Amino acid sequence: MTHAIVVDEIGGPEVLKWRSVESRPLGTGEIRVRQEAIGLNFIDVYFRDGTYKAPKFPFVPGKEGAGEVIELGPDVSGIALGDQVAYCGIDGAYAEEVVLPAAQALVLPEGVDTRTAAAMMLKGMTAEYLLRQTFPVRPGHTVLIHAAAGGVGLIAGQWAKHLGARVIGTAGSDEKCALALEHGYDHVINYRSADFVAAVADLTDGRKCDVVYDSVGRDTFPQSLDCLRRRGMFVSFGQSSGKIAPFDIGILNQKGSLFMTRPSLFGYTATREELQACAGALFDVVRSGAVKIRINQTFPLREAAKAHETLEARGTTGASILTV
Structure with a gap:
């Protein structure tokens, strides 16, 4: 027993x-x-x-x-x-x-x-497939990672920085923002006190991000799409706030011929x-x-x-x- x-x-x-x-x-x-x-x-x-x-x-x-x-x-x-x-x-x-x-x-x-x-x-191997396989991050890329102070977020921030990216995160308190800044992030936005879409646009001088990694779900979609450059990629790998509601796939065209994927670790291992x-x-x-x-x-x-x-x-x- x-x-x-x-x-x-x-x-x-x-x-x-x-x-x-x-x-x-x-x-x-x-x-x-x-x-x-x-x-x-x-x-x-x-x-x-x-x-x-x-x-x-x-x-x-x-x-x-x-x-x-x-x-x-x-x-x-x-x-x-x-x-x-x-x-x-x-x-x-x-x-x-x-x-x-x-x-x-x-x-x-x-x-x-x-x-x-x-x-x-689980968290680290998730960060590996996200950053090295789903959307291979390279020097010069700008990435946005939601839940930056979470388990995956703290690993992914450090790893993305190690790969040469400019790393932007979001978190739900000033304490969590400070923690993420200690783990590779160049900028962290408190989404409870700031509009993260506007903040990303300001931080990138309107160029926006190459990729958004999102484990939050309902609370950050579809706003995350507005953080992407033309032909950027939205990667949904979790739903801590709830499922993303059904949507018209045409929105990806309207917002710049965007890519969207919902991968899992088990699909990569x-x-x-x-x-x-x-x-x-x-x-x-x-x-x-x-x-x-x-x-x-x-x-x-x-x-x-x-x-x-x-x-x-x-x-x-x-x-x-x-x-x-």
Whole structure:
């Protein structure tokens, strides 16, 4: 037996229940990991509240974590007992122990501990595919990143600056703006006290941005389109304020032959080779010091409900983790 956070029905944070669960035997190619830290992400909320459909009920939420390999199933290669590993995109992370395919586990390099890994895998690999694959950022580009003080935002700001971009962000308080300015941003707009569309136009002398990365959704659309230059790209990768309402696709033509995409990490890491390349790039920029991972909130795993309440109230900055 082990313990996990279990969801029996969709609802608010109160449906997250701490209880005993059975430890299942390992199958071929699987490993068992004793977790030390687990990432807290908005996607966990989406499954809990029904925004995304859970595969079954009851279920254990969570998509990323890190810990020590304590058991190997048949036909596992490349991973040994005692290895420190991290994973991303595997369901059931809110648990003391997890079973996962060895092919989805990433052995941590020297200089990256389990707490840092749990805080950065989903967010950092998201930043990697956004900045290096969805819209490859180059020197001279101007980018706008909403939720600049969030988990993805703080990583993406540093990484975009490292890639040579001019980086503009938005955040919801002066404190969050100040935090983002410490993490690579050239300018950060408090969207509660300023019109971010007008501010972007002023900052760029009317040239606007090459790309907008948006995890907010309803509250920032379609205004974000007005921050883009002709043939710029709008990248929607989350919806913390709610879903973007249906719209006439002709608006993209009207506002300058714009591009729009709704990618996901799992669309960019479907193969082992893609996963390793994405994670490897993240490990490299973190180990080099170009991107620093800031863990600003830590909650015991059994207090996952409190963690969700804080996250949904936009009371977090940087990364948050659950500890076992």
